[in-house]
Structure formats: structure tokens, C-alpha cells
Amino acid sequence: MPKIPLASWIESLVDWMGTYLAGLFDTIAFIIQKVVGFFNYVFMLPHPYLFILILAVLAWFLGRLPLTLFTAIGFLVIDNLGYWSQTMSTLSLVITSALISVLLGVPLGILTAYSKTASRILIPILDFMQTMPAFVYLLPAVTFFSLGVVPGVIASVIFAIPPTIRLTRLGIMQVSGELTEAADAFGSTSAQKLFKVQLPLALPTLMAGINQTIMLSLSMVVIASMIGAQGIGAEVYRAVTQLQIGKGFEAGLAVVILAIVLDRFTQNIFKSKKRGA
Amino acid sequence: MAILQVKQVSKLFGPHAEQGLELLEQGFSKARLAKEKNITVGVNRVSFDIQQGEIFVIMGLSGSGKSTLVRLLNRLIEPTSGEILIHGKDLRKMNKEQLREVRRKKISMVFQKFALFPHRTVIDNVEYGLEIQKVDKKLRRDKAMTALELVGLKGWEDKMPHELSGGMQQRVGLARALANDPEILLMDEAFSALDPLIRRDMQDELIELQDKMKKTIVFITHDLDEALRIGDRIALMKDGAVVQIGTPEEILTQPANDYVERFVEDVDLSKVLTAAHVMRRPETITPDRGPRVALELMRERGISNLFVIDRTKKMLGVITAEDASDAMRNNRKLEDILVTDGPKVGPDTLLNELFEITSLSKVPLAVVDDNGRLLGVIVRGAVLGALAGESKSEEVKQDA
Numbered sequence: 001m002p003k004i005p006l007a008s009w010i011e012s013l014v015d016w017m018g019t020y021l022a023g024l025f026d027t028i029a030f031i032i033q034k035v036v037g038f039f040n041y042v043f044m045l046p047h048p049y050l051f052i053l054i055l056a057v058l059a060w061f062l063g064r065l066p067l068t069l070f071t072a073i074g075f076l077v078i079d080n081l082g083y084w085s086q087t088m089s090t091l092s093l094v095i096t097s098a099l100i101s102v103l104l105g106v107p108l109g110i111l112t113a114y115s116k117t118a119s120r121i122l123i124p125i126l127d128f129m130q131t132m133p134a135f136v137y138l139l140p141a142v143t144f145f146s147l148g149v150v151p152g153v154i155a156s157v158i159f160a161i162p163p164t165i166r167l168t169r170l171g172i173m174q175v176s177g178e179l180t181e182a183a184d185a186f187g188s189t190s191a192q193k194l195f196k197v198q199l200p201l202a203l204p205t206l207m208a209g210i211n212q213t214i215m216l217s218l219s220m221v222v223i224a225s226m227i228g229a230q231g232i233g234a235e236v237y238r239a240v241t242q243l244q245i246g247k248g249f250e251a252g253l254a255v256v257i258l259a260i261v262l263d264r265f266t267q268n269i270f271k272s273k274k275r276g277a
Numbered sequence: 278m279a280i281l282q283v284k285q286v287s288k289l290f291g292p293h294a295e296q297g298l299e300l301l302e303q304g305f306s307k308a309r310l311a312k313e314k315n316i317t318v319g320v321n322r323v324s325f326d327i328q329q330g331e332i333f334v335i336m337g338l339s340g341s342g343k344s345t346l347v348r349l350l351n352r353l354i355e356p357t358s359g360e361i362l363i364h365g366k367d368l369r370k371m372n373k374e375q376l377r378e379v380r381r382k383k384i385s386m387v388f389q390k391f392a393l394f395p396h397r398t399v400i401d402n403v404e405y406g407l408e409i410q411k412v413d414k415k416l417r418r419d420k421a422m423t424a425l426e427l428v429g430l431k432g433w434e435d436k437m438p439h440e441l442s443g444g445m446q447q448r449v450g451l452a453r454a455l456a457n458d459p460e461i462l463l464m465d466e467a468f469s470a471l472d473p474l475i476r477r478d479m480q481d482e483l484i485e486l487q488d489k490m491k492k493t494i495v496f497i498t499h500d501l502d503e504a505l506r507i508g509d510r511i512a513l514m515k516d517g518a519v520v521q522i523g524t525p526e527e528i529l530t531q532p533a534n535d536y537v538e539r540f541v542e543d544v545d546l547s548k549v550l551t552a553a554h555v556m557r558r559p560e561t562i563t564p565d566r567g568p569r570v571a572l573e574l575m576r577e578r579g580i581s582n583l584f585v586i587d588r589t590k591k592m593l594g595v596i597t598a599e600d601a602s603d604a605m606r607n608n609r610k611l612e613d614i615l616v617t618d619g620p621k622v623g624p625d626t627l628l629n630e631l632f633e634i635t636s637l638s639k640v641p642l643a644v645v646d647d648n649g650r651l652l653g654v655i656v657r658g659a660v661l662g663a664l665a666g667e668s669k670s671e672e673v674k675q676d677a
Contacts, residue, residue, distance in 0.1 A: 182392040184353055186406040186457070187381035196409070200396045 014143055025144045032096065032150045039092035048079045055261070062268035070264075074257035083232055083254045090221050090231035091258065093149060097156035097217040102210055105161045109168025109206070110194065119169065126162040134159050134220060138227050152221070152229030160216035167209025171202025211266045218259050232258070279326035280493050281350065281461060286323050286359030288345055288517075291316035294357050307516045319345035321517035322359070327461075332487060332494045336504040337514030343497045346514070347465050350495060351384045352376055363461070381410050385454035389466035391446045393438040399449050400425065400434035406457040417456075424456040425449075427486065444475040451483075455490075464496045468503065480507050501540065505529075505549050513537055525549060546664055547629035552622050555631075555663045556644045556653030559584045564593060564611050568604040571596060571611060582640050584651055585615060592651040595619045595640050621645050624652055631660050 018025075043051065052075045059071040078087050112119035137158050141151035175198050183193040199206075225233035232254050239248035289297045289310075297305075297316035307318045320342045327333045337343045348354040350361060352368055361368040363383060371379065385406065393402050400421050401408075407417035425434055428448040438446055447467060454462055468476045484507055487494060498504050504511050505525040512522045521533035529549055532538040561584045562571050571583055581598045594615035604614045620634050621643045635642055635657045642655040 176392075178388055178390055178392040179394060181353055182386070182388060182394075183405075185351060185380060185384075185386040185463075186409060186453075187377040187379075188409050189377065192409045196405075197394060201394075 014140055018143055029145050029150045032153050036092050036096045036149050039095050040089050043088040048084050067264050071261050078254045081250050086232045086235055087254050094218050097153045098214045100157050101161040101164050101213045105164030106168050109165045113169045113172035130162045134223050142227050147228035149229045151227050152224030155224055156217040156220040159220045160213045163212035164209040168206045171205030172198050175201045214262055280329045281327040282362040283325050284360040287357050288319040289316050289357045298358055318517045323519050330491045331509040332507055334496045334504040334508035334511045336498055336511055341514040342517035343514050347463050347497050383459055384461045385457050385459040387450045387454050387464040387467040389469055391450045399436050403452045403456050421456050424452040428452045443471050462492050462494045466497050550628045552626040552644045553624035555659045556655050559651055559654040561586045568601045572601045586651050590650045592645055
């Protein structure tokens with residue numbers, strides 16, 4: 001029995017898309033480039049100390065003393081080790097891909113919660129996306145968007161979007177039938193039911209999804225650096241390829257600090273939202 | 278005219294529900310449909326009219342289809358067949374917008390587990406129905422406050438639902454339903470999740486509220502006592518069909534079949550039957566007659582006392598045979614021997630309250646209306662007799 005030419009099929013599909021959808025990809029690339037650039041510009045605008053001060057104040061409001069201390073000391077260490085600008089470009093990349101993931105993922109999550117057909121189609125795709133080795137996304141991303149930060153963002157979004165979709169869906173489906181029934185019984189339109197009852201109640205679960213998405217896209221930055229995305233990941237990658245253990249540890253530490261701060265910040269934003277509700 | 282008419286309404290669940298309808302007409306049983314065709318009969322050809330201002334109780338055990346039925350009334354569940362007319366307009370023929378309008382303006386619902394929105398404050402919950410109608414902010418707040426006051430929760434408006442006890446939460450549920458000022462209230466086992474004592478209070482309050490507001494209430498319950506306490510009429514359901522519709526008294530005293538009879542056999546009749554049920558036609562005399570006439574009347578009827586009434590049937594008092602013969606000998610008038618402080622009760626007094634009064638009184642109990650007119654009398658034996666009527670029917674059934 002001859003081998004199924006799966007690999008060549010995929011290649012011709014990618015070729016076809018590269019030829020005929022080039023305009024679309026160019027537009028997407030342009031937008032992503034601009035967004036990442038914008039964030040990077042904003043983050044680099046203030047002096048590192050001023051930026052650290054702003055983060056510390058934010059941390060104070062979100063998590064009180066321990067988080068404030070950790071944030072301040074952590075970022076001072078990053079600055080001291082000389083990874084400030086790389087960390088900021090990584091932060092821009094992570095925030096951009098998280099933003100895209102949320103903008104796409106939340107509506108998709110709502111869609112799968114409402115439509116059985118949509119969830120039958122989308123859920124297997126999500127499983128596929130999450131279990132496929134992340135490196136594999138790099139190839140089509142490079143094919144369509146060449147090298148640099150844009151394919152990095154695209155690969156991160158593909159890798160990181162599933163939790164947002166899944167947990168948005170879960171959050172909406174967890175809203176008790178009695179409550180949606182009550183919303184219906186009082187004559188809500190579908191939109192009113194969604195925005196006044198289902199989404200507010202799904203919020204804690206949805207936020208957990210967004211938190212996961214942010215963490216996943218951060219974990220993608222080292223991989224994305226293989227296709228030329230600049231930032232702290234690139235430093236790690238370079239250290240690894242050149243067997244520089246010390247530098248590798250420094251850069252890795254910067255990733256860890258950024259990860260912990262992002263995680264605590266997002267978690268606490270959601271907690272304080274819950275308290276306020 | 279009836280505000281809500283339900284005509285031959287059915288709800289069947291399953292892949293071939295339409296076909297099931299025909300089979301039902303051919304006399305298939307619910308069990309057979311479930312077994313052979315995989316069709317579940319939720320509601321089976323139910324018809325009734327609900328009058329403006331009445332509390333109509335739909336009662337049945339779990340699985341009898343009562344919760345499905347109430348959801349057909351506002352089309353939270355789509356009926357398989359039949360007509361549901363609100364003010365003569367068929368709910369099933371309405372499009373989405375018309376249906377929404379009915380739900381917003383005409384029918385509100387109160388839920389078994391309250392179904393309050395946990396992320397909204399009490400007042401925001403009560404406002405919900407008005408908010409989605411885009412009622413002006415200040416106006417809807419005023420209306421919501423009025424509704425909240427009506428259920429006795431003024432001062433709690435800024436709390437979250439979980440900070441309230443079960444009874445209070447259901448008051449919020451009730452206020453939310455009332456804020457829309459609907460004509461019809463659907464209450465789905467509204468008090469079933471509450472403690473018995475609180476449930477009692479809520480029932481009383483509902484009746485009080487109803488006196489003030491004159492809504493039409495469709496009340497679902499599995500609790501016979503509750504049905505008897507608050508229902509003007511009761512529809513008893515079994516296997517998706519209505520077995521009997523009637524006033525509480527009719528259900529108790531004239532059960533339509535064995536099922537209803539078994540259902541009501543444990544009911545404490547003394548808490549349901551009233552003075553009006555056991556009173557007899559009074560033997561009366563007007564005060565312008567003399568004691569001799571009175572005595573003659575008593576001897577004729579074989580009784581030992583007479584009620585004295587004026588020409589408007591207003592009760593003046595009672596005379597005993599003993600006093601009357603005294604008066605005849607001493608040549609006194611009827612007025613002089615009139616006992617005016619004898620026991621009197623209203624027609625709605627429950628039987629269990631009558632026991633003590635009749636046992637302490639030498640003369641029969643007078644049943645008078647609000648204007649003091651004599652409606653009837655209750656002799657001691659009548660109370661026991663009414664209760665014995667129930668035990669007798671029980672004996673008969675045991676023999677059979």
C-alpha cells in the first residue's frame with residue numbers, strides 16, 4: 001500500500017494560500033506590526049525606573065505589599081542585568097497576542113456555547129492546536145509572514161487561544177438553566193441575556209482562560225525567537241545555541257520574573273473585579 | 278371573559294412527537310408511548326380557563342407535568358399542540374417580538390429556586406424586567422422600590438442576593454415579578470424550597486398581596502395543604518393530564534376518581550371545611566311574637582332554643598325553652614329573656630376553630646355575616662359529623 005502523500009498535500013495547500021491570500025496576510029502582518037510597535041513604543045517611552053514605579057503602584061492596588069515588592073525588585077533586577085529593552089519587546093509581543101486571542105477567542109467561545117455545530121467543528125480543532133507540537137506552527141507562520149515578530153505573534157495566538165475559547169464556553173454553559181430561563185421569562189432579547197446575565201456570570205471562568213492564554217503566549221516567546229522574534233526569548237535561544245550557561249540563566253530568570261508578575265497581575269485584576277461585583 | 282384559556286394543550290418530548298400525538302388520540306397510554314416509541318408525554322391534552330383575579334393552583338406529584346405545563350403558558354417550552362389564549366390571543370401564533378412583549382408586560386414568573394441574578398444587587402434584580410424594556414432609570418428605580426416595599430424588603434435594596442435568607446430571596450423574586458406590573462403571575466413551586474414555617478408566612482402574605490393587587494396567579498405546587506390554603510381553584514394533575522378541576526372543597530368532598538380520593542384522604546378536613554359547610558338552616562322567630570308562640574314553635578320542631586331575628590334577618594339573640602316557659606308564667610316579653618352574648622362566628626371560620634367554641638356553649642353557634650345577618654346555626658354534632666363523613670368513606674374503601 002503506497003504512503004498517503006499527506007506531507008505534499010499540506011505543502012501544496014500552504015503554497016496555494018501563500019499565492020492567493022498574500023494580500024490578506026500582508027494586511028494582517030501590517031496591523032500586527034503596528035500594534036506590537038505601539039506597545040513597544042509605550043513601554044520604552046518612560047525611563048525604566050519610572051516604568052517600574054508605575055508597575056509598583058499598580059501592584060500595590062492589585063495585590064498589596066508582597067506583589068509590590070516582588071514587582072519592583074524583579075524589574076530592577078531585569079534592568080540591572082541589562083535585559084530591559086528585550087523584556088519590553090517580549091512584553092509587547094505577549095500583550096499583542098493575548099489581545100488578539102481575547103478578541104477572537106471570546107466571541108468564538110460564545111459561539112461554541114450557543115451552537116452545537118460550531119462546537120462540534122471547533123473543539124476538535126482546538127484539541128489539534130493544543131496537542132500539535134508548537135514548533136510546527138512556526139513553519140506556516142514563516143511561510144505566510146516571513147521572519148520577525150509577526151509570525152511570532154501568529155504562532156503565539158494559535159498556541160495560546162484555546163484556553164480563552166474553552167473557558168469562555170465553559171463559563172457560559174455553567175450559568176444555571178434557571179437563570180437563563182428567568183432572563184427569557186422576563187422577555188430578554190438574546191443580546192440582553194448574553195450581556196446582562198451570561199457573560200457577567202461567566203466572567204470569573206472567562207478570566208481564568210485569559211490568564212492561561214497570557215501565560216501560554218509567554219511560554220511561546222522562546223520558541224518564537226527561533227523565527228526571529230526579538231526579545232528576551234531570543235537571548236535565551238542565543239545562550240542555548242552558544243552553550244552560555246550563565247547568560248542563559250540570566251535571560252531565563254527575566255522570563256520567569258515577567259511570567260510571575262503577569263500571572264499575579266491578571267489573577268488579581270479578576271479577583272478585585274469579583275469583589276467589586 | 279377568562280384571561281387565560283388553555284385548550285387541548287399537549288407537550289410531547291422525543292424525536293417523533295407529532296406522531297405521538299395521534300397515538301395519544303388513539304388511546305395509547307403514556308407508559309406505552311415511552312416504551313414503544315421513545316416519546317415522553319409531558320402534558321397530555323390539558324384544557325382549562327383561568328379567570329381574572331383568581332389564584333389557580335396546578336397541583337401534582339413530581340413527574341406529573343405541572344412544571345412543564347406552567348412553562349407552556351409563557352412558551353418557555355414550545356407546546357406540541359393546542360391553543361393558549363391570553364385575552365383571546367393565541368400565544369402560539371405570536372412571533373418572537375410579540376411573545377417578548379407578552380413576557381415583558383403581561384406575564385411574570387417566580388421560580389422554585391428563586392433564580393435571582395447573583396451578580397446583581399437586590400434592587401438591580403427587581404429592576405431587571407424594566408431595565409430590559411429600557412424604562413427610564415429613575416422611573417424603574419421608583420417602581421422597583423415600590424415592589425420591594427410591597428414584599429416588606431425596604432432597606433435591603435443594596436444587598437447581594439446571597440446575603441439574604443431563603444424567604445427573603447423569594448420575596449425579591451416576587452418583587453422582581455411584580456415590578457413589571459404584570460396581569461398574570463406564574464409561580465413555579467415558589468415556596469417549595471422554604472422552611473415550613475416561612476412557607477406558611479409566605480402563603481399568608483401572598484393571599485394578602487393578592488387581596489390588594491388582584492393579579493391572576495397560576496401557582497404550581499406538589500403540596501396539597503398549600504394548594505388548599507391558597508387556591509381559589511385547583512387543577513389536579515397526573516401523568517401529564519388534568520384529573521380534576523374544582524374549588525378546594527369540591528376536590529375534597531367530591532373527588533372525581535380513586536386517584537384524587539387517595540390523594541386527599543389524609544387531608545385534615547377540619548383545616549379546610551368552614552362554618553359555612555356545616556351550618557344548618559336556623560329556626561327563627563321575630564321579637565314581636567310572644568313567649569307562648571316561641572314555645573309552641575320549639576315543641577313543634579323538637580328543639581330547645583330559637584334564634585331571634587329582625588325583619589332584615591339581623592340576629593338579635595337567642596332564647597331557650599326554659600327561659601321562654603318562665604317568661605310565659607311571669608308574663609314577660611321575648612326581649613327580656615333574650616340572650617345576646619351567645620357565640621357567633623363568621624362563615625369562613627375553619628372547623629378546627631369551631632371545636633372549642635361549640636363544646637363550651639350551651640346554645641348552638643350562630644353563623645353571621647359581616648352585617649350581623651344570621652346565615653345559619655351549627656349544632657355540636659354537626660362539626661363531628663362533617664369530619665366523620667370522611668372516615669366513613671375511608672372505611673368503605675378499605676372494605677373494597
